[in-house]
Amino acid sequence: xxxxxxxxxxxTPAQExxxxxxxxxxxxxxxxxxxxxxxxxFTVSRDEAVEAGRAVVEALAAVAATHRIEDPExxxxxxxxxxxxxxxxxxxRAGFTAxxxxxxxxxxxxxxxxxxxxxxSGRPAEQVRDRVTALTVxxxxxxxxxxxxxxxAGQEIVERQRIQLLEAATPVIQLWKGVVAVPLxxxxxxxxxxxxxxxxxxxxxxxxxxxxxxxxxxxPTVDSLVAQHLLKTVxxxxxxxxxxxxxxxxxxxxxxxxxxxIDLSSVMTRASLSDALAYAxxxxxxxxxxxxxxxxxxx
Amino acid sequence: xxxxxPAPYGGHVPVLRLGGVLLVTFQGDLHDSQAExxxxxxxxAAADNRVSGVVLDLSGVELVDSFLGRVIGDIAAKTRLLAxxxxxxxxxxxxxxxxxxxGLTLPGLRTALSTEDAMRLLGQGSVxxxxxxxxxxxx
Amino acid sequence: MQTAGGVSARLxxxxxxxxxxxxxxxxxxxxxxxxxxxxxxxxxxxxxELARNTLVxxxxxxxxxxxxxxxxxxxxxxxFSDEGPGIPDLDRAxxxxxxxxxxLGMGLGGARRLVHEFRIDSSPGTxxxxxxxxxSAKPPLPREEA
Numbered sequence: 151x152x153x154x155x156x157x158x159x160x161x162t163p164a165q166e167x168x169x170x171x172x173x174x175x176x177x178x179x180x181x182x183x184x185x186x187x188x189x190x191x192f193t194v195s196r197d198e199a200v201e202a203g204r205a206v207v208e209a210l211a212a213v214a215a216t217h218r219i220e221d222p223e224x225x226x227x228x229x230x231x232x233x234x235x236x237x238x239x240x241x242x243r244a245g246f247t248a249x250x251x252x253x254x255x256x257x258x259x260x261x262x263x264x265x266x267x268x269x270x271s272g273r274p275a276e277q278v279r280d281r282v283t284a285l286t287v288x289x290x291x292x293x294x295x296x297x298x299x300x301x302x303a304g305q306e307i308v309e310r311q312r313i314q315l316l317e318a319a320t321p322v323i324q325l326w327k328g329v330v331a332v333p334l335x336x337x338x339x340x341x342x343x344x345x346x347x348x349x350x351x352x353x354x355x356x357x358x359x360x361x362x363x364x365x366x367x368x369x370p371t372v373d374s375l376v377a378q379h380l381l382k383t384v385x386x387x388x389x390x391x392x393x394x395x396x397x398x399x400x401x402x403x404x405x406x407x408x409x410x411x412i413d414l415s416s417v418m419t420r421a422s423l424s425d426a427l428a429y430a431x432x433x434x435x436x437x438x439x440x441x442x443x444x445x446x447x448x449x
Numbered sequence: 450x451x452x453x454x455p456a457p458y459g460g461h462v463p464v465l466r467l468g469g470v471l472l473v474t475f476q477g478d479l480h481d482s483q484a485e486x487x488x489x490x491x492x493x494a495a496a497d498n499r500v501s502g503v504v505l506d507l508s509g510v511e512l513v514d515s516f517l518g519r520v521i522g523d524i525a526a527k528t529r530l531l532a533x534x535x536x537x538x539x540x541x542x543x544x545x546x547x548x549x550x551x552g553l554t555l556p557g558l559r560t561a562l563s564t565e566d567a568m569r570l571l572g573q574g575s576v577x578x579x580x581x582x583x584x585x586x587x588x
Numbered sequence: 589m590q591t592a593g594g595v596s597a598r599l600x601x602x603x604x605x606x607x608x609x610x611x612x613x614x615x616x617x618x619x620x621x622x623x624x625x626x627x628x629x630x631x632x633x634x635x636x637e638l639a640r641n642t643l644v645x646x647x648x649x650x651x652x653x654x655x656x657x658x659x660x661x662x663x664x665x666x667x668f669s670d671e672g673p674g675i676p677d678l679d680r681a682x683x684x685x686x687x688x689x690x691x692l693g694m695g696l697g698g699a700r701r702l703v704h705e706f707r708i709d710s711s712p713g714t715x716x717x718x719x720x721x722x723x724s725a726k727p728p729l730p731r732e733e734a
Contacts, residue, residue, distance in 0.1 A: 302659060
């Protein structure tokens with residue numbers, strides 16, 4: 151068989167690609183340093199980009215040497231995974247989608263292929279085809295590895311932004327000495343309810359607030375999980391020695407709560423934020439009275 | 450904290466008498482046996498001294514599990530039998546959230562933000578009527 | 589605070605002093621993996637319940653603590669094992685209010701609500717193994733949350 155003969159002379163396609171990558175790592179790294187992926191990420195110096203490119207070429211050579219050119223989990227990738235993740239993260243921070251990053255990785259194939267073809271000149275067409283295919287497969291695997299890391303990096307960014315957003319959307323304000331409130335606006339989900347609970351309770355301690363008002367006037371709907379969170383907040387506040395008042399339960403939400411079979415009877419509720427504040431002030435011994443000439447007594 | 454494992458802080462629970470009130474300050478991580486001992490000490494002290502109230506200060510506690518929860522509940526129940534009132538104060542938010550998640554809301558237990566508030570609650574709670582009881586927050 | 593003791597460990601549970609060790613180790617390991625204060629407290633409390641369970645009902649045993657990671661989110665897995673009499677009726681043991689010893693009957697059921705993943709293997713005569721996992725951030729795979 152001619153193929154076997156060729157293998158005997160030059161090694162398997164994967165082995166040959168490994169040798170090729172190792173032999174030509176300098177040239178490949180030089181070319182890759184000018185490719186968009188490396189050029190735009192390593193902006194400080196070109197040497198850095200070359201260095202990064204070289205690390206990737208060597209990792210690819212290691213993967214090819216173990217004949218696992220189709221395996222994104224191949225050990226050879228471990229050493230560059232971090233670097234690839236950082237590169238991908240830098241690109242996604244610059245606003246690139248995972249797909250665009252993937253295309254940039256794909257653009258690394260051409261320069262390497264050119265060098266490979268040059269090395270293979272004079273070899274039988276079949277051998278050339280097999281080697282080029284092997285390189286293509288390997289580069290495809292690299293693309294997968296980068297895609298995976300960039301998706302993970304993307305998730306982290308999304309998660310971080312989500313948490314920042316949650317915190318920003320949960321301002322706890324002091325209405326009076328000893329009274330804090332969170333006016334909730336927008337949809338409450340389980341994660342946000344959790345943040346609200348923790349933020350509110352922390353503020354209760356910081357401000358030594360005996361009353362904490364959760365105003366849900368701006369909340370369109372409440373599901374059972376969120377209702378449970380509200381109840382837990384009330385219970386936790388009570389354990390800490392504060393009273394939690396829920397204000398602004400709109401009729402539709404009250405209806406839902408009844409339908410869900412959730413018992414709010416143990417919870418102090420008030421129609422509006424101002425009613426809740428009035429209640430808290432009265433409990434604190436601070437009366438609000440209309441100013442009547444000659445009768446300014448309270449305070 | 451230099452050793453791989455710091456020696457467990459033996460929980461330390463001083464019981465102080467202030468007028469008619471026992472002030473119990475929990476600190477650190479209590480062994481179960483220490484917690485049980487404490488329970489006994491407090492009920493004995495409450496019986497001996499005809500105290501009117503017990504304040505359990507939990508501000509130094511990082512964790513209340515169902516065991517310690519039970520101890521707190523039992524102290525409250527026992528002192529109530531001796532006609533005294535128990536107030537738990539200073540519970541940290543993380544501890545409170547965890548207790549609620551655990552399913553322990555300790556209903557019927559009186560709570561306060563701080564020892565001052567707890568003392569005030571015990572000193573005045575039964576004397577003056579609810580509305581307008583504290584006019585003192587001075588100008 | 590950083591390196592004290594590391595995360596992986598195998599701790600014996602044979603006395604109530606050991607429970608203190610367990611709590612302190614889990615607290616420190618969770619902090620090291622970036623758990624927030626509330627998440628730490630929940631996990632340590634669950635560990636305390638489960639370790640006490642191992643001690644009181646299992647006649648002692650051990651806890652294994654290991655770091656885990658899923659989709660880049662670090663977590664902590666705790667395995668409590670004993671060679672005690674086992675639990676004849678798991679469903680009942682997991683329901684609130686059930687107690688065969690001291691406590692408020694919140695042990696197993698309560699611990700389950702405090703962690704992201706909970707698994708229990710037990711049969712009469714072979715002992716009990718409880719494995720719990722919690723993640724430092726939102727659990728990577730959507731699960732109904734307590």
